[in-house]
Amino acid sequence: MELKTKVNAENGKQELFITREFDLPLELLFRAYTEADIVAQWMGTQVVQLDNRSGGAYRFETTDPKGNKHYFGGSIHELVPGKRIVRTFEMLQTPFGPQLEFLEFEAIGTERSRLNMQVVYRSVAIRDQILQLPFIQGINMAHQRLESYFIQQ
């Protein structure tokens, strides 16, 4: 099946772009990012904090099958309802550091909408590492080494 999500990662750049069109009105797409109980449903995470305002912050927490907690979060730099979220995102127990995310929401007529994400990483090397993680984890699906690595951290 054709994927609806496009990823554009030019060689040698420390950013990438993710674009997706949704079969949802703009208002619902934006709510998916700003209402804690909804975020929890599609992200599969516990939303500990979601302070939706320019200058706010958010924090998510997940528990893996072994009971280890993983934390994600960042600062919300700018939030314009129905239009834009500028925020940082960081996976807290990893060495990657924070990334800067620009999320632009737009309506396509009344029933559809589009999300454009620009993600900027600290370096080209870190972007490439993060881009490759799902590939490497994919070829290694059967293995628990990654989890045991986190336990020892």
Add this chain to the structure above:
Amino acid sequence: MELRRDVFQAIADPTRRAILTLVALQAMTPGAIAAQFDSSRQTISRHIQVLTECELLRQEQNGREIHYYINAVKFKEISDFIEPFRKLWDDRFNKLEAVMKKYKS
């Protein structure tokens, strides 16, 4: 003469895949990699050597220590390495769409 190692042969081995998974998160010394496995240090060194020979790992000398890194350039040669990343986001957004349809009045 031994044939040049190929990438797919290298990643066919489960231990080598596990090594790649570890190093993908953080550059590591051979000792730190070996400490994650029950196999002998020699066995792990051998696996690291195979991964280095086929250029999936590259090494860098930092003072007395050697650190192993993922070789990003080589990974790009494996076709569609970006696809699992795209799939991850696509799955996530599919979920978002499915969840939000319940809120449609």
